[in-house]
Amino acid sequence: MYRIIKILLKIFPRPLLIKISLIVHKFVAFFMRGNNVNCPICEGNFRKFLPYGYIKKRENALCPGCLSLERHRLLWLFLKDKTEFFNGNRLKTLHIAPEQCFIGRFKKMKNLDYTTGDLESPIVDVKMDVCNIPFKDEAFDIVICNHVLEHVNNDNKAMSELYRVMKKNGIGIFQVPLNIKSDVTDEDPTVTDRSERERRFGQYDHVRYYGMDYFERLKSVGFTINLDAKNYLNNMCINNQTRWGIIPQDILPIVKK
């Protein structure tokens, strides 16, 4: 199964992959039913999650029910557990590069005034560049922009734009691949070769691999860091981490304006 996923990821463009996966995963989910793991997003129970990863394979990563990964499930749990995202007052929400496991669920939520945006996805409301967000200042209570900034050459401009469109006291959710072992981001705009980018930054279209100074970059445009989110996993027991398929070292970058 992992080999098939890896080959598909390499051959097909992402928009086509999204369409294919919508059909295939329903069959896979049926055959993976079991009682070892539970997905908090689709509430499916399975024998295990599927392996996933561009270069390094991670076991127990991809939910066959909703295609969520470890980081999606972590974010979902945090939002349920520690915020009023699911039951708060009307929240004007911008979701950039929306993940397939979230988009349908967030769209159905009555308390969200929900807009999706992306540079190339065929399934969003607004075609947009994160460095030039086509909305007025302070338009959104919540801005979600996961696994985007590592693709953007001028991430400072993108962060400033994300800050600009957020209301005061708004919440930003900006997950990126984080090298927690490094204090410093590995970044070199002269690296354009696909295999060198893959080797150094983790994927052929990434322009950097963030280190822990990622949080300083976010602060530099005005955000404050939600430390409760950053340390969220410290209090989650190992049994739940395993059951929900969470990476124990994962860190949630959630910010406030």
Ligand SMILES: [Zn+2]
């Ligand atoms: Zn799921």
